[in-house]
Amino acid sequence: xxxxxxxxxxxxxxxxxxxxxxxxxxxxxxxxxxxxxxxxxxxxxxxxxxxxxxxxxxxxxxxxxxxxxxxxxxxxxxxxxxxxxxxxxxxxxxxxxxxxxxxxxxxxxxxxxxxxxxxxxxxxxxxxxxxxxxxxxxxxxxxxxxxxxxxxxxxxxxxxxxxxxxxxxxxxxxxxxxxxxxxxxxxxxxxxxxxxxxxxxxxxxxxxxxxxxxxxxxxxxxxxxxxxxxx
Amino acid sequence: xxxxxxxxxxxxxxxxxxxxxxxxxxxxxxxxxxxxxxxxxxxxxxxxxxxxxxxxxxxxxxxxxxxxxxxxxxxxxxxxxxxxxxxxxxxxxxxxxxxxxxxxxxxxxxxxxxxxxxxxxxxxxxxxxxxxxxxxxxxxxxxxxxxxxxxxxxxxxxxxxxxxxxxxxxxxxxxxxxxxxxxxxxxxxxxxxxxxxxx
Numbered sequence: 001x002x003x004x005x006x007x008x009x010x011x012x013x014x015x016x017x018x019x020x021x022x023x024x025x026x027x028x029x030x031x032x033x034x035x036x037x038x039x040x041x042x043x044x045x046x047x048x049x050x051x052x053x054x055x056x057x058x059x060x061x062x063x064x065x066x067x068x069x070x071x072x073x074x075x076x077x078x079x080x081x082x083x084x085x086x087x088x089x090x091x092x093x094x095x096x097x098x099x100x101x102x103x104x105x106x107x108x109x110x111x112x113x114x115x116x117x118x119x120x121x122x123x124x125x126x127x128x129x130x131x132x133x134x135x136x137x138x139x140x141x142x143x144x145x146x147x148x149x150x151x152x153x154x155x156x157x158x159x160x161x162x163x164x165x166x167x168x169x170x171x172x173x174x175x176x177x178x179x180x181x182x183x184x185x186x187x188x189x190x191x192x193x194x195x196x197x198x199x200x201x202x203x204x205x206x207x208x209x210x211x212x213x214x215x216x217x218x219x220x221x222x223x224x225x226x227x228x229x230x231x
Numbered sequence: 232x233x234x235x236x237x238x239x240x241x242x243x244x245x246x247x248x249x250x251x252x253x254x255x256x257x258x259x260x261x262x263x264x265x266x267x268x269x270x271x272x273x274x275x276x277x278x279x280x281x282x283x284x285x286x287x288x289x290x291x292x293x294x295x296x297x298x299x300x301x302x303x304x305x306x307x308x309x310x311x312x313x314x315x316x317x318x319x320x321x322x323x324x325x326x327x328x329x330x331x332x333x334x335x336x337x338x339x340x341x342x343x344x345x346x347x348x349x350x351x352x353x354x355x356x357x358x359x360x361x362x363x364x365x366x367x368x369x370x371x372x373x374x375x376x377x378x379x380x381x382x383x384x385x386x387x388x389x390x391x392x393x394x395x396x397x398x399x400x401x402x403x404x405x406x407x408x409x410x411x412x413x414x415x416x417x418x419x420x421x422x423x424x425x426x427x428x429x430x
Contacts, residue, residue: 047424049420049423049424069428072423072424072425072426073426076424077420077421077424079421081417083379084417084418084421085417085418085421085425086375087368087371087375087418087421087425088371088375089342089371089374089375090343093341093371096343097427098425098426101426101427101428102426129378130375131375131378131382146424146425
């Protein structure tokens with residue numbers, strides 16, 4: 001269970017999130033909103049990458065501030081640009097990086113790397129230099145590197161933004177097939193129809209919290225309106 | 232293209248990374264202590280024979296050696312003009328040996344193995360405040376991001392060329408700096424998110 005209790009996030013005078021309170025128990029939650037609406041800040045709060053200015057964020061009862069290390073084991077995070085999150089030059093080395101941080105035995109690391117490479121059909125890429133991969137392959141590597149750590153929750157920050165349609169579909173299918181809870185920030189609305197819940201952010205607040213059939217049309221109308229118009 | 236380690240396993244791949252690093256360090260020190268041209272010639276010959284003995288693909292070796300060869304030629308040429316031929320030969324032999332061995336090391340050693348060996352090697356320096364995990368991560372990130380930065384420079388140069396700014400160094404340096412800093416920020420977040428703990 002993800003819980004936000006009266007969370008405010010400020011950068012200097014700028015309030016990015018304003019007294020946000022909600023609980024998330026669904027398995028598939030999408031977050032949409034205009035640029036600068038606060039959705040990326042919301043995502044970073046989930047993993048404890050940033051601490052709220054006021055209020056508390058809890059993951060299964062653990063505070064993202066006080067129990068940040070434990071929270072990071074529970075919550076995986078896939079960033080928008082895979083090039084900025086691949087740490088090691090070779091595919092299999094990068095997948096193993098998070099597992100080494102968990103201080104797992106070498107045999108278990110090798111077994112988990114094999115399993116995740118097989119799961120996403122990337123065995124043939126295991127010795128490949130990461131920078132020689134295509135955009136879609138890099139994003140699948142980034143996703144594999146997070147999933148291999150077996151988090152209970154996975155946050156995706158615009159995972160399909162830099163991809164072509166084929167790779168967008170591949171990543172969307174990978175997310176749909178996950179056994180974990182997935183919180184997905186996305187501008188690709190066509191992949192969100194099967195989600196259980198959609199949060200629409202605007203000006204640091206959630207302005208709509210509903211099923212896709214209702215929240216997505218609301219968001220489309222919101223984006224079609226001129227600033228200042230009532231939706 | 233920037234290849235890090237060849238996928239084909241040779242006898243050099245099977246030598247532990249730590250042993251290869253120690254040999255590189257010892258030979259690197261030895262060539263600078265020796266000034267006998269015959270001995271230096273022996274070092275160069277050994278460094279040339281090493282990749283041949285393991286049947287490493289010549290194309291990959293040459294691709295990695297070429298930029299360094301230009302540097303050796305420049306330094307050797309400088310000494311040839313300013314000093315004497317003997318000194319030019321000595322300097323070229325020293326640099327050539329070390330660079331060839333370094334190329335063989337990078338072509339036959341996985342980065343993670345090299346990082347583990349270096350972390351082990353700098354372990355005793357904990358007493359003077361050196362953190363082996365940080366040293367290892369810095370090394371792996373440096374190797375990982377060299378080709379990424381080359382790609383970034385190419386991308387920015389193309390963009391500036393399209394705007395008619397191909398001769399303007401600042402037009403390349405400034406966006407490069409901004410994007411590199413942003414990338415570093417994202418990378419720090421990504422490393423934290425994957426449970427990295429340097430302590």
